Amino acid sequence: MAQNTMKNTAHRLKAVLEVLAAEDPSAKRRISRGEVLAAALTRVPLEGREEEILAGGAARGERALSTASAKLVKAGWITKEGRAGWSITAHGRQALKDFPETDALLEAMEGVAPKGSGSSPAGGTVSGTGAKGAGRPAADAAAEEVIEEALLEAAAPEMPQEQHGAHRTMHPVQPSFPQPDAVVLAGTVGRALGCADWDPASGDLQMKFDRSDELWNLTADLPAGHYEFKVALNGSWDENYGQDGHRDGANLDIQHAGGPLTFLYDHATHLVVTKPDVGV
Template sequence: MAKSTAENTYLRLKTVLDVLTEGVWSGDALNAGQVLAEATARVPFNEHEAELLSGGIPRGHKTLTSATAKLVKAGWLIKGRSGWTITEDGMRATVAFPDADSFAAALDAGTPVPADTPVPTAPEGFVRPVSAAAATLEVPAKEEAPKKTARKAPAKKAASAVGKAAKAIEDAVEPVVKAVRKGKASAKDKAAAAPAAETSAATEPFEGPDVETLPQPEAVALAGDFNTILGAPENWAPQYDEAQMEFDFLDQLWKKSAELPAGFYTFKIALNRSWTENYGAFGTFDGPNHELHHAGGKVTIRYNHATRDITIN
């Protein structure tokens, strides 16, 4: 009998811990994408889970990435900038709750791992099994978008331009000043002197340094399970205006601030109002969801297109 999505998800969550434990034994460091790929390869999607959502993401993959928050809440998994790390309690949980039913029950109820449960050690002669997701474990290096070469005016040229402009203004104004002092200047003389100063000063304008910038997408959206709170018709829909971030030219960051109720939220960065190009945790293309444990109130999320990653405060 085929297992339900819920049953499969718990099996995959346990597999996440199994894969990370094997990584500890073998000394291999696995990133989030590799761990999730291995978990879904060992526990394949059923027909419903394999259905692709609007962004080309399998339904089961999205469910799993959201559900990994349960492992974090239980204290069995730590999600850091450098990757995912299993805790000692997480390793012990694979021993204390060895089957899917006991594992799911403990995770849902918040049952702590019994204190006398040992930390599992690698079997004698252990060799990490050949990956079931070997074809997908290689994560391609992210290509950096080409930077525009900044054209900077040399300091001497800038200083020369300023000096010439100042001298031109001084030369043009001096006759007017003398005429006023002598009481001989007419309104016509003054009117002629002012345009002359402006024209002379404009003959060699000041050239300041250009700002070095990175090519940016047309639009950046926070697509997640809080979009309806922001006023969008539905969640996980990057095409709506309510999900769009604002670009700050000064620091080259995309930003969005919003008032959110207290709760746990998940989201991704989606470019150009579609799922074709999207980034999740650690700036990974089509990676795991970003997570937000929010106490309530105003929150600001910033996206850096140079790193494809975010900051939250």
């Protein structure tokens, strides 16, 4: 099943590029994150365990795609501009032309020169596959490198149990990678909820960690309006993340129609999404 998800996610990443390439670059409105992911999932539908809904509200396969899409940003092929939407870059358009096959496209995205290309990948530099890719086709190694982290993120850990007579002992599962001690949603949401704006140590805006999907979450009933925010770790601004998961990055911003809104922070990618999706 993991191999199927890996293959499907690779095809969905290509679909993301194709969806964005089909958009009119002169249009005033860019396509939103939710619209891009929905279109990619329509082209390559979820199947089997990919359809399971995680605690954050997203399907396992959708979560894997959302996480893996950060690779497209790092390759310089797409841009994510919060409320302004997603768009494809010139490098991304060229990559689609140069590498029509999914395997070659994934290799190029990872900076591995596709077989027979004789040139550097679009928007990247040529590098070796290293020990991880030794003894395997370059396409397989590149695809695994791109998707593996997304699969780990999309895998909801189970709670191990031990049977002791009529009693069962539940053992909390440790996170699959180190997590911060605290995550605060700091920004202009503070005043709307009766506390200070941009307070990295706010107890009222402290997010809670959900071990089942390894996401930090906070649900707030917000008035209609425009909000800007970042996530601040461990009670200070020493480590904070903004747009596209960049450390010390630009503020995230949303236009909210009003009502309950759940913010989800993924410490693996440093990305923030909302449920319902309002275009972070």
